[in-house]
Amino acid sequence: MHWGVKPLITELSSAVDTSACKQMWYADDSTAAGKLEEIKKWWDSLCVRGPQYGYRPKPSKSVLIVKEDCLQLAKQMFKGSGIKVTSEGERHLGAVLGTEEFRRGYVEDKVTKWVKDV
Numbered sequence: 001m002h003w004g005v006k007p008l009i010t011e012l013s014s015a016v017d018t019s020a021c022k023q024m025w026y027a028d029d030s031t032a033a034g035k036l037e038e039i040k041k042w043w044d045s046l047c048v049r050g051p052q053y054g055y056r057p058k059p060s061k062s063v064l065i066v067k068e069d070c071l072q073l074a075k076q077m078f079k080g081s082g083i084k085v086t087s088e089g090e091r092h093l094g095a096v097l098g099t100e101e102f103r104r105g106y107v108e109d110k111v112t113k114w115v116k117d118v
Helices: 006-015 036-053 068-077 100-117
Strands: 021-026 029-034 063-065 084-086 089-092 095-098
Touching (some): 006 021, 006 036, 021 036, 029 036, 036 068, 068 084, 095 100
Parallel strands (some): 063 084
Antiparallel strands (some): 021 029, 089 095
């Protein structure tokens, strides 16, 4: 990315209601959290504006984690985007996000592997 992501971050901030959608970046990994409608606007803007800055979102590597009562709406809103939509959870930058059951299973799997490795 010849420009870096800062100009893109600034541009994306103007595309959404920043009180309803917060974006977080770690190098070239982006994340958004907030109201579903604003996250959709953010994603659509990222897909359109990102390539102008050399940033190409990869839907196949993207996960949308939502509350169970929003799952069907989220699946409908992001249908055809290539994004995995779940209410269970997912690993994110070395941490795990999601339901207590998902987090517990993730930790148990890690501990089992560590015990096996030792």
